[in-house]
Structures are given as C-alpha cells and as structure tokens.
Amino acid sequence: MNDPNGLVYHQGEYHLFYQFYPNDTRWGPMHWGHAISRDLVHWEHQPVALTPDDKGYIFSGSIVADTHNTSGLGKDGAIPLVALFTYHDPNAAAKNTRNHESQGLAFSLDNGRSWQKYADNPVIPNPGDTQDFRDPKVFWHAPSQHWIMGLSVTDHVQFWRSKNLIDWQYQSSFGKGLGAHGGVWECPDLLPFTLPGSNQTHWALLLNLNPGGPQGGSGIQYFVGDFDGKTFTLDPEFANTLQHKEAVWLDHGADNYAGVTWSGVKDGRTLFIGWMSNWLYGQELPTHPWRSSMTMPRTLEMIRTAEGLRLKSQPVAELETLRQPLAFTERTEADRLTLQSNADIMQSEWLFEFRLADQAPALALTFSNESGEKLQLGMDDGQFYIDRSQAGRSDFSDTFAARHLAPLTLSDKSLSLRLFLDQSAVEVFVNDGQLSMTERVFPTRPYTAVHISGNATLIRKQGYKLTSIWPHK
Ligand code: FRU
Structure with missing residues (x-):
C-alpha cells in the first residue's frame, strides 16, 4: 500500500482508505483498500472499496459525508459518503499523452461498506494537456457555502469549488515558485486552525512532493496563510521565512509521506496520518509478506513561535491506552546511563526530559541490540538528528543508511522527547511535537537497551511496553 485516502469520521467510525495493490508487494494497478476503527488504535480490515475500471486506476483522493444531500445521491434518508478520487489511465499514460488523469466520484449509502461509481x-x-492532475482533497467551507477541492497539478495547487460535489468550477492556483519544488507536487490538504486562546482562523496548506523532501525522496512541506473561499494567500511572515528557507517541513524524517487529515471530526481535533515510507526505497523495504504501513495517527495544532505560525504534531491521546509497565535496570558507567530491559523493547514508548547545558548542549540516545546494531538520535550543534546508518539492515537500498538532520529551535534550556519504537519504525516528537521525525529502521534482532549520554541533566525518564494490537479481530 501507499497513500492514505478518503479519511473520514462518520457515525462513530474512523475510515481509512488507502492506495492498495492486492496482488503484489510492489506498486501496481491501484485500488482503494479500507480499514475501520472506533478509536484510531484498533483497526479492522474491510473488503477492497474501489477497483480499477476502463477509465483507469484509482489514485488518491478524499471522502466527505454529504449530510445535507447536496449531491442528490442520498436515498431513503441515508447520508451519502462521497469519494472524489483520481482516475489514472495507464493506456493514455503509456502513449505519453499528458491528459491521462481526471477526477472521478463514487458514493456509499451504507456507511462506507459498499461503493458505487457515479x-x-x-x-x-x-x-487536455495537463500532466499530474490529481489527489483531490475536499472540505465544506461554511462562510462561502461551497465544497472546496484542492488538487495538485505538477508544480502548483488548484482550488475548485462546487455546490453539489458533482459540478466543479476552477477558482485559483497557488504555489508556483514558492516553497520546495524538487519534484512533483502531490496530495494537498488545506486546513483551518484556531490559535490557542484566540478566535482567529489561520489556514495551513499541507503539500507533499516527490522527490525534493527534507531527507531526499518524498516529504511533506506546508504553507501558512489565509483562505477566502476562492484564493489561498501566504501569511506575510511566512512569506518572509520562505525568502531564506527553502521550505517548512511537517516532518523532518525520511518516512512520512502523502499525509492528509480526517474530514468530519467533531471534537475540534485535526487528525493526520501519513504513509510511513519514502518513494526512494518504498518498494524495497525488507518486510514479508506485507509491505508498507501508516504512521501513528497524530493531531496537528497551530501555534505561534518566535519564528511565526507553525504546526506541531503529536500522537493521538488514544494511543496511551496501549501503555503497560516496562521494567528496566539502570547502570551508570563514566558519563553514560544505560537502561537495560529483559524484554525486547521493539514495541515501546519513551518519555524523556532534559535540562540542557548552557554551552554547546549535546545529547545522544542509543538503542542497541546484542548484535551491536544501534539506532542513534539526539542533538548536536544546534540540530536534532536520527542516525540509522548502523541501526540494522540497509542493504536493500543505497540511500537508506544515513544520518538525518533537522533544525532545532529551543525557547529555553529544556528538551522533551517522546519516542515510539516499533518493529520497523521509530517516531520521535521533540518539545511537544514542535519537531517530529519519522524513520523506518530494520534491526536484525530486537533492541534491548537504551544508552543516554551528553552534557544534559536527565530530569524525567519513563518507558512503556505497548500491548500488541495484533492479532486483531
Ligand atoms: C503519492 C502518489 C499520488 C498518487 C498515488 C498513486 O504517493 O503518487 O500522487 O495519487 O501516489 O499511487
């Protein structure tokens, strides 16, 4: 699988559709796979929702609940779930015509269990001649009483609007010459945010691109600005940032792509999930018999920082229900503290808080196993890093083994780390998610110890075993 698609919360259920090729662990004719959860933690697989037809493969897209039946597709009081997706015609693409992508519609009248194409x-x-015309993301814009669609078109985003989800009119374009353009723009998502303690609305436009991401290959940048129902305009301070920075990234790790948010969420949260991989090596990752997975679901919030308006991401609170006690012994040698567990820690969560040294603060955390493999992360030289070059297998790709850096802006001398380790991934949230890094990692044996060193004072440490969510019902 790859991108998350059609994320919608409807009648107590979170739906996750996704780019899926059922017949191989490599990309192929795209379908929409489907899973449902009531808590964002436990998921049940559903039958494939959408299959390719004579108009093409079913590429990425979104779903909204058409509560007022604006589309007229509802029947007998059933609320239609309406999917907008991209048709990718492989025959036209093979002939190198540029017009091989268009937007299709499908709907469900039984809460997402079965789907009919329009x-x-x-x-x-x-x-007629538009290459890369895809990934529609739709939302209801109450002030203008229209459905709005963001569509990615090669090197910019187009905004379209509609009264009924069926007839669409082009409104405006955004993005040429702004932000990172190392590759094709894909999977846009335009979102309103209210700053804590204010009633002002600001907008963020999530924008995925491949290649040209922060660690090479694919990645997610975002823009902050305003949206009036027709046009997205950059926040002046943010525009200023882009004068001296190529882009602002939502995640600085190598493995968070095509991320988008749930529609229809009623509790005020903005809920996000990404494909936990990278097109650089996504087809080669050494897992069997499956390939690819999603990040953990996260909340996105907008905050004001010294640098301007920024997004922070944090794991959803529901994940705390998985926590179980984790026993470890402690040993200090020279300047190094070791936390050693007698269980493997490949499904664990860690919380650390440090007070950093005044001068040249440095910090290193190392997860290690008995084969000498080590996953290292920490801060050095004013930057945060994850080094997976010796963390385990990397023979499947020339670009996988690397030390990845992220800029770290500190407002004081404290640093908090929240870290999730899974069998083949690490997700790190620094200072309440002001910085996040998501990385795949393939140790050949489980890590069993964490070593901590540096000129920082450790003021909190807590580890949890996370109960297995498999086998699921
Ligand atoms: C992003 C992407 C989308 C496209 C889909 C095809 O990873 O390339 O732009 O819709 O994947 O699987």
Whole structure:
C-alpha cells in the first residue's frame, strides 16, 4: 500500500482508505483498500472499496459525508459518503499523452461498506494537456457555502469549488515558485486552525512532493496563510521565512509521506496520518509478506513561535491506552546511563526530559541490540538528528543508511522527547511535537537497551511496553 485516502469520521467510525495493490508487494494497478476503527488504535480490515475500471486506476483522493444531500445521491434518508478520487489511465499514460488523469466520484449509502461509481465520471475531466492532475482533497467551507477541492497539478495547487460535489468550477492556483519544488507536487490538504486562546482562523496548506523532501525522496512541506473561499494567500511572515528557507517541513524524517487529515471530526481535533515510507526505497523495504504501513495517527495544532505560525504534531491521546509497565535496570558507567530491559523493547514508548547545558548542549540516545546494531538520535550543534546508518539492515537500498538532520529551535534550556519504537519504525516528537521525525529502521534482532549520554541533566525518564494490537479481530 501507499497513500492514505478518503479519511473520514462518520457515525462513530474512523475510515481509512488507502492506495492498495492486492496482488503484489510492489506498486501496481491501484485500488482503494479500507480499514475501520472506533478509536484510531484498533483497526479492522474491510473488503477492497474501489477497483480499477476502463477509465483507469484509482489514485488518491478524499471522502466527505454529504449530510445535507447536496449531491442528490442520498436515498431513503441515508447520508451519502462521497469519494472524489483520481482516475489514472495507464493506456493514455503509456502513449505519453499528458491528459491521462481526471477526477472521478463514487458514493456509499451504507456507511462506507459498499461503493458505487457515479455514472457520469469523470466529474472533472483533464483540461487536455495537463500532466499530474490529481489527489483531490475536499472540505465544506461554511462562510462561502461551497465544497472546496484542492488538487495538485505538477508544480502548483488548484482550488475548485462546487455546490453539489458533482459540478466543479476552477477558482485559483497557488504555489508556483514558492516553497520546495524538487519534484512533483502531490496530495494537498488545506486546513483551518484556531490559535490557542484566540478566535482567529489561520489556514495551513499541507503539500507533499516527490522527490525534493527534507531527507531526499518524498516529504511533506506546508504553507501558512489565509483562505477566502476562492484564493489561498501566504501569511506575510511566512512569506518572509520562505525568502531564506527553502521550505517548512511537517516532518523532518525520511518516512512520512502523502499525509492528509480526517474530514468530519467533531471534537475540534485535526487528525493526520501519513504513509510511513519514502518513494526512494518504498518498494524495497525488507518486510514479508506485507509491505508498507501508516504512521501513528497524530493531531496537528497551530501555534505561534518566535519564528511565526507553525504546526506541531503529536500522537493521538488514544494511543496511551496501549501503555503497560516496562521494567528496566539502570547502570551508570563514566558519563553514560544505560537502561537495560529483559524484554525486547521493539514495541515501546519513551518519555524523556532534559535540562540542557548552557554551552554547546549535546545529547545522544542509543538503542542497541546484542548484535551491536544501534539506532542513534539526539542533538548536536544546534540540530536534532536520527542516525540509522548502523541501526540494522540497509542493504536493500543505497540511500537508506544515513544520518538525518533537522533544525532545532529551543525557547529555553529544556528538551522533551517522546519516542515510539516499533518493529520497523521509530517516531520521535521533540518539545511537544514542535519537531517530529519519522524513520523506518530494520534491526536484525530486537533492541534491548537504551544508552543516554551528553552534557544534559536527565530530569524525567519513563518507558512503556505497548500491548500488541495484533492479532486483531
Ligand atoms: C503519492 C502518489 C499520488 C498518487 C498515488 C498513486 O504517493 O503518487 O500522487 O495519487 O501516489 O499511487
């Protein structure tokens, strides 16, 4: 699988659809796979929701609940779930015509269990010569009483609007010459945020691109600005940032891509999930018989920092229900503290808080196993890093083994780390998620110890075993 698609919360259920090729662990004719959860933690697989047809493969897209039946697709009081997705016609693509992507519609009248394609697809045909015309993300914009669609088009985002989800009119374009452009723009998501303690709305536009991400290959940048129902304009301070920074990244790790948010969430949260991989080596990762997974679900919030308005991401609170006690012994040698567990710690969560040294603060955390493999992370030289070059297997790709850096801006001398380790991934949230890094890692044996060193004072440490969520029902 790859991208998350059609994220919608409806009648107590979180739906996760995703790019899926059922017949191989490599990318192929795309379907929409489907899973449902009531708590964002335990998921049940569902039958494939959408399959390719004579108009093409089913590429990425989104779903909204059409509560007021604006589409007229509802029947007998059932609320239609409406999916907008991209048709990718492989035959036209092979002929190198540029018009091989268009937007299709499908709907469900039984809460997402079965899907019918709209009879008159596509609802947005290709303009004729537009390469990379895909990944519609739709939301209801109450002030203008319209459905708004963000669509990625090679090197910019187009905004379209509609009264009924079927007839769409082009409104505006954003992004040429702004932010990172090392590759094709994909999977946009335009989101309103209210700052804590204020009633002002600011907008963020999540924008995935491949290649050109922060660690090479694919990655997620974002823009902060304003949206009036037709046009997205950059926040002046943010525009200023882009004068001296290529881009602002949502995640500085190598493995968080095509991330988008849930529609229909009623509790005020902005809930995000990403594909936990990178197109650089996503087809090669050494897992069997499956390949690829999602990040943990996260909340996104907008905050004001010394640098301007920024997004922070944190794991959803529901994940705390998985916590179990984790026993470890402590040993100090020279300047190094070792936390040693008698159980493997490949499904664990860690919370650390440090007071940093005034001069040249440095910090290193190392997860290690009995084969001498080590995953290292910490801060050095004013930057945060994850070094997976000796963390385990990397023979499947020339670009995998690396030390990845991220800029770290500290407002004082404290540093908090929240870290999730899973069988083949690490997700790190620094200072309440002001910085996040998501990375795949493939130790050949479980890590059993954490070593901590540096000129920082450790003021909190806590480890949890996370109960296995498999086998699931
Ligand atoms: C992003 C992407 C999307 C496209 C889908 C195809 O990873 O390339 O732009 O819709 O994957 O699987």
